[in-house]
Amino acid sequence: MDWRTTVDRLFPDGHDVAADGDFLGGTGRSHGEAYAVIGQTNHADVGVELALRMAQATLAVVREHPGRPILFLIDTRGQRLRHRDELLGINRYMAHLAKCVELARAAGHAVIALVYDQALSGGFLASGMMADTCAALPEAEIRVMGLPAMARVTRIAEERLRALAAHSPVFGPGAANYVTMGAIDRLWDGDLAACLAAARAAAEPRDRRRALGQERGGRALAAGIAERVLDAVVTE
Amino acid sequence: MHPIHSYYEATARQRLAGLLDPGSFREILPPTTRTVSPHLEALGLPVAFDDGIVIGAARLDGLRVLVAAQEGGFMGGAVGEVHGAKLVGLLERARRDHVDGVVLLLETGGVRLQEANAGLIAVSEVIRAIAATRAGGVPVVGAIGGQYGCFGGMGIAAACCTALVVSEEGRLGLSGPEVIETAHGVDEFDARDRALVWRTVGGKHRYLMGDCAALVDDRIDAFRDALAAAVRAGEPFGLSALEAEHRMLAARVAAHGRDADATDIWRTLGWEQPADVPGLATADFVAQARTRRAA
Numbered sequence: 001m002d003w004r005t006t007v008d009r010l011f012p013d014g015h016d017v018a019a020d021g022d023f024l025g026g027t028g029r030s031h032g033e034a035y036a037v038i039g040q041t042n043h044a045d046v047g048v049e050l051a052l053r054m055a056q057a058t059l060a061v062v063r064e065h066p067g068r069p070i071l072f073l074i075d076t077r078g079q080r081l082r083h084r085d086e087l088l089g090i091n092r093y094m095a096h097l098a099k100c101v102e103l104a105r106a107a108g109h110a111v112i113a114l115v116y117d118q119a120l121s122g123g124f125l126a127s128g129m130m131a132d133t134c135a136a137l138p139e140a141e142i143r144v145m146g147l148p149a150m151a152r153v154t155r156i157a158e159e160r161l162r163a164l165a166a167h168s169p170v171f172g173p174g175a176a177n178y179v180t181m182g183a184i185d186r187l188w189d190g191d192l193a194a195c196l197a198a199a200r201a202a203a204e205p206r207d208r209r210r211a212l213g214q215e216r217g218g219r220a221l222a223a224g225i226a227e228r229v230l231d232a233v234v235t236e
Numbered sequence: 237m238h239p240i241h242s243y244y245e246a247t248a249r250q251r252l253a254g255l256l257d258p259g260s261f262r263e264i265l266p267p268t269t270r271t272v273s274p275h276l277e278a279l280g281l282p283v284a285f286d287d288g289i290v291i292g293a294a295r296l297d298g299l300r301v302l303v304a305a306q307e308g309g310f311m312g313g314a315v316g317e318v319h320g321a322k323l324v325g326l327l328e329r330a331r332r333d334h335v336d337g338v339v340l341l342l343e344t345g346g347v348r349l350q351e352a353n354a355g356l357i358a359v360s361e362v363i364r365a366i367a368a369t370r371a372g373g374v375p376v377v378g379a380i381g382g383q384y385g386c387f388g389g390m391g392i393a394a395a396c397c398t399a400l401v402v403s404e405e406g407r408l409g410l411s412g413p414e415v416i417e418t419a420h421g422v423d424e425f426d427a428r429d430r431a432l433v434w435r436t437v438g439g440k441h442r443y444l445m446g447d448c449a450a451l452v453d454d455r456i457d458a459f460r461d462a463l464a465a466a467v468r469a470g471e472p473f474g475l476s477a478l479e480a481e482h483r484m485l486a487a488r489v490a491a492h493g494r495d496a497d498a499t500d501i502w503r504t505l506g507w508e509q510p511a512d513v514p515g516l517a518t519a520d521f522v523a524q525a526r527t528r529r530a531a
Contacts, residue, residue, distance in 0.1 A: 048489055055482060062475060081411050081419040087436050087498060088488060089447050091410040095363075095395030096481055102367035103478055121347070121356060122410060125389050129360035130367075144347060144356045149418075154349050156279065170275055171352045183357045207364055209357065210321065219354055221274060222321040222361075225265070229325025230332070232264045234293045 001117040001137070003041045003073060009192040010071070010114075011035070023053045024073055031197040036061040039073030046123035047080035051093040054127060058100040062107050069200050070104055072113040072131055076123030078145075094126040101130035110203040112196065114188065115140040115175065132203040133185045135195065136175035142184070143173035169218045182213025243381045244405045244454050248290050248305035251341055254456035255463065256303065260295035265322060273316045275351040284310045287318040291326045296339060297464035302330045305341035308384040314348035315390060320358025327365035331372040337467035338369060338376040340397065345412070346388015359389035366396040370473040375399070377466040379459050380406035380448075385437070387412045398473075399449035399466035401459055402439040404518055408447065409437040431514065435498040440513060440521060444505060446484065446530045453518045488530065505530060 003024060007017045011028030017037045018026055024039035038057045044050055061068055079090060105111050113131035115124075119142045128134050136142060144150070147165065151158035164171040169180035178184040188195040210226060213219030240246040240254065252261060265271045267285035276283050288310035294303050304326055306313040315323075323340075330338045347355040366376050375398040380386045385407030386394050394400060394408060402408065413427035413436070426432055435441055443451040449466055452458040471477065492501045499510035506528035507513055516524070 048485075048493075052482070052485055052489065055478075059475070059478060059482060079410055081416045083416060083425040083436065084493075084496075086409045086411060086413075086416065086425075087441075087495070087501070088492060089395075089409075089442070089445055091391035091408065092395040092447050093485055094392045094410065096478070096485055098363055098392060098396055099367050099370075099473070099481075100478055102364070102371050103473070103475060106368075106371040107475075122389065122392075125356075125360050125363060125392055129357075130364055144349065144352050150349050150352065152418075156350070170354045177353060178357075181353050181357055183353070183360070207324075207361060207368070209361060210324070213357070219317055219357070222317050222324075222354075222358065225271065225318055225321035226325035226328065229264055229291065229322055230329050234262045234264065236262075 001139070003039070003075065003116065006073070006116045006137070006192070007037070010196055012193050022050055025057050028071070030193045033200070034068055036065060036068050036070045037073060038070060040075045040123070043075055043077040043118050044123060045078065045080040046076050046094070047082065047085050048088050048090050048093045051090070051097045051126065055097040055100045058097070058104055061109065062104050067108055069110040069112065071196070072111070072127050074113055074115040074119045074124060074128040075117035076120060077118055078120040079122030094122065098126040098130050101127070105132060105205050110200055112199050112203060115142055115184070117141070121145060129183065132205060133199055134183065135186055135188045135199060136178065136184045138175060138187045138189055140175040141173065142175050142178045180216045180218035182209040182211070182216060182218060185212070241456060242454050243403060243456050243459050244383060246456060247309060248307040248341065248343070251456060252290060252303060252305050255296065255460045257295035257298065261292055262294065263290060263292040264326070265291065271318055273318050273351065275316060275354060279350060281350060287316065287322070288313060289319045289322050291322050296467065297460065299336040299464060299467050301337050301339050301467065302326050302335055303339045303341070306343045308343040308382045311348055312384045313344035314346065315344060315355055315359050315362065316348040316351040317354040317358050319348070320362055324361045324365045327369045327376070330374050331369045335374060337374060339463055339467070340376065340378045342378050342380050342386040342390060342394055343382035343384050344386055344388070344390045345384055346390045356389070359393065363389065363393045363396055366393055370396070370398060375467055375470045377401065377463055379463055380408055381454060381459065382406070395447065398471045399469065400447070401450045401452060401462040401466060402442055402448040403452055403454045404439045405454055406439040407437045408442050413437070435514065441498050444502060444525060444529050445488070451518060451522055
């Protein structure tokens with residue numbers, strides 16, 4: 001999926017979004033409003049440099065454009081799996097990005113994410129999954145890891161995992177399953193500018209994913225358990 | 237039963253018993269509620285009545301805290317739907333009630349892959365809840381010193397905390413050495429080279445890089461004192477703090493981005509004999525690190 005096609009559809013009023021390596025940055029205009037665009041391309045392996053670059057762009061929006069909504073464009077095949085990144089503490093770089101997104105939210109920025117191509121595990125956690133609301137294009141590929149690797153780690157036969165994936169939103173890859181699980185708000189199709197405007201209007205800082213997962217039948221327990229912890233009576 | 241002193245050897249419940257003020261712990265969703273994972277049950281795998289995490293309210297050195305302890309003995313402390321929801325509820329409760337702090341005893345490989353998408357989403361909700369709790373003014377401090385370390389998405393969650401207390405035995409990272417070796421071969425990262433693994437993701441390296449606030453001996457009482465101090469110290473969450481972290485992380489890549497091994501980094505930090513670092517006792521190491529540590 002070419003990011004340019006997606007960005008053109010999102011911002012019919014114009015944009016200056018450009019790629020620099022695996023990083024996407026710029027400003028887009030839609031329905032009379034400017035959006036800060038921060039993203040990934042080339043199915044990025046998110047290493048320390050890209051996490052830092054995305055964090056820098058997020059901090060710049062908070063500093064220079066109070067209140068401007070932020071759109072994250074996601075295309076990652078995961079965190080960079082290198083010794084060097086672990087040596088430098090890549091978990092801290094990812095956490096820094098996640099905290100910068102939280103800062104933006106706390107400062108009143110609406111934060112929206114769109115998976116326009118791929119979203120796998122570590123590269124997705126600190127960016128798209130930190131947004132107020134995350135959407136996906138229908139053909140987007142979203143998953144934890146490939147089934148062969150999952151079979152190796154869990155020692156569950158690949159055939160069995162494949163059968164489970166075909167019927168269960170818990171195991172199945174793909175954007176539609178993540179909608180059922182509540183992690184993806186909805187699939188965007190047709191007029192992407194209208195989808196963006198609607199998401200921007202509906203965005204709220206509260207994490208609604210567990211409630212959505214329950215409503216849609218993908219995650220039966222998470223919402224109820226969190227509520228029970230919140231409501232538990234504790235005597236000193 | 238005599239008390240367990242080693243944090244590394246202790247179970248989640250033994251750690252809580254040793255850390256918290258005597259008689260102060262009130263467990264939320266205890267094992268009697270049989271709060272088990274439906275996904276493990278569906279796969280015919282063993283379940284735990286607390287889903288591998290103990291949570292509750294307590295006093296820590298007099299401080300009013302909410303605590304969570306992950307049990308490495310159950311699926312390596314991995315996070316599934318129920319496990320994650322207990323953590324998220326606890327963090328949101330802390331923010332709502334303005335307790336003095338949240339204490340997370342982390343021992344986890346990250347996403348529980350047997351719960352696939354549900355595990356990944358749960359970890360992301362935990363990361364977001366930690367950040368939101370901090371943004372709401374409540375410190376969240378973490379401890380790492382168990383057999384399984386703290387990896388995967390929970391390595392990100394750990395680094396979102398206000399402060400981390402780590403022992404020399406503690407390991408912290410994102411992708412485990414085995415995962416990297418599987419992806420890029422033994423020349424990229426030899427997961428069986430214990431010394432290499434230790435100096436790349438171990439407690440001393442993380443302390444020297446400035447990724448944990450305290451390095452302590454493998455004793456439960458040492459963790460207790462450092463965790464209480466970290467809750468009291470707090471740390472602001474805001475633009476200037478994140479800008480400072482940003483400068484530090486950018487400087488780290490500039491200074492060490494071409495170093496091939498932790499010993500190269502340690503030498504740059506002023507350790508004239510980096511090969512001796514692994515053998516130093518914690519107290520001696522921390523004393524020498526005062527002038528030989530980033531950040």
